[in-house]
Amino acid sequence: MYCPFCDESSSKVIDSRDSGDGIRRRRECLACARRFTTYERVQMRALMVVKRDERREEFIRDKLWASVTKACAKRPLPLGSIEKALEEIESDLSDSGRAEITSKDIGELVMDRLKVMDRVAYIRYASVYRDFRDIESFKQEIEALIENREPGDGVPENQLSLLEDETPPIRRRRRRGRRPKRPQANPA
Incomplete structure (x- = not known):
């Protein structure tokens, strides 16, 4: 396994975990000490x-x-x-x-x-x-x-519309400027 940073062939495995269809390995390069992840899958x-x-x-x-x-x-x-x-x-x-x-x-x-x-x-x-x-x-x-949409099959919440909606766009409130400071009454 070659380091993607310095192209050195020696590394050590720090952590191995099952990742569904293979094994995820966290490695550290012995030459530059940088870490990288590899995945192994059954061929x-x-x-x-x-x-x-x-x-x-x-x-x-x-x-x-x-x-x-x-x-x-x-x-x-x-x-x-x-x-x-x-x-x-x-x-x-x-x-x-x-x-x-x-x-x-x-x-x-x-x-x-x-x-x-x-x-x-x-x-x-x-x-x-x-x-x-x-x-x-x-x-x-x-x-x-x-x-071909199923009845009741609306657009999923995370999906933007494919075609423009017929509903009017949302009107945004106009921003108002800052209110001027009121002059403080002089104690006289």
Whole structure:
């Protein structure tokens, strides 16, 4: 294990903890004395992803993480929700028992999770994944998302509205300047 600060190969483990699907280790570099964290995960058998052009490449979690993180950028999501969604997707992939899976299937799993987590992130991801050719097909996707809401399924409290509300904006009170000091009565 190389230190990310000085690139030295010697470090000592200060703390180890279970972190759900692996082990979290807190390390200290013996050369520069700085601390860093590493995560160990069990290496599952290699899952091959079949791309649209029929190429095959190994499943890389970091690629999936990067694409989901881009879709969720600047969205009011609870801390750790992206990581939890990725763990669920990986679990679904490994539970399938298949040695190969299409990129389309992975994209559908991601969109299913994002649709529940944040509709704007879902639309962002779908816009890249589905590669809309024109504004009309993009509009149809948004309309389908709005129509498929369950009765009583309002916008979650932490999610901003996808479309503008019809309610008028809240009017803010005008700030008043400071009141002038009153002259004190002279004792005469």
